[in-house]
Amino acid sequence: MDIQLKRGLLDVCVLATIKNEDSYGYQIIKDIKPYVDISESTLYPILRRVEEFQQEWQELQAIYRFITKEEPEHKSN
Template sequence: MDTQLKKGVLDICVLAAVSRKDSYGYQIIRDVSSCVTISESTLYPILRRLESGGFLAVYSVAHNGRLRKYYRITDTGRRKIKDFFEEWQDLVRIHDFICQEAETDE
């Protein structure tokens, strides 16, 4: 898969996981891994980018004597998911066009 496309899809997967419930890094990896493989070294830059873009808000909660960072989706993050669905429909139309052209070449 194209690197830029995959990057965008991973962002949406992370937002979707957090949209279900506030979550922390390790749990997000577990949730997202049901559909795509993601490592800590991939996740944390995504989380920072989504936070700096205003798509996620961050807060800390004490857990076993240390602070755990939790991520909460913002309204802007929910709009980004909605925008993704609209863009996805464009990709489906492009896919269908390409498949149609491939069939006529056979």
């Protein structure tokens, strides 16, 4: 199997495992083990990448800007 494909597959498996509930390393490995062989030395770099992506995404959201239509000011005499 192509290394990049395997890496992407493992990332998706980890994300799917923690999608609905919080977990920790040992439990994630235990949950994935019936489907994919994964070790701690493989899991923790995946979790770091996910955390980094999450931080980057939050930063992007924090600087998101948009333009709104300006309403003309109403002058009353």
